[in-house]
Amino acid sequence: MTKSFSCKDVGIDCTWSTTHESEEAIMSMAKEHVSLVHKEIELSPENYCKFKSLIREADKPRKRVSKDSKKVA
Ligand SMILES: [Zn+2]
Secondary structure (H helix, E strand, O other): OOEEEEHHHHOOOOOOEEEEOOHHHHHHHHHHHHHHHOOOOOOOHHHHHHHHHOOEEOOOOOOOOOHHHOOOO
């Protein structure tokens, strides 16, 4: 299951996001990004937990809904 994390999810005004199957990988990328770009944000254990809780499942590709589903030939 692919998971995703974005700064916006945490309430940061930033377009950065990442997707990965592993939460650990996402957290390590997020930590790196925050320490580089959001130096004002302290990666305290509380924030770490908050970030981790905001990792969500990446949107699954939607199946096309057939327009003709109502028409029964
Ligand atoms: Zn960011």
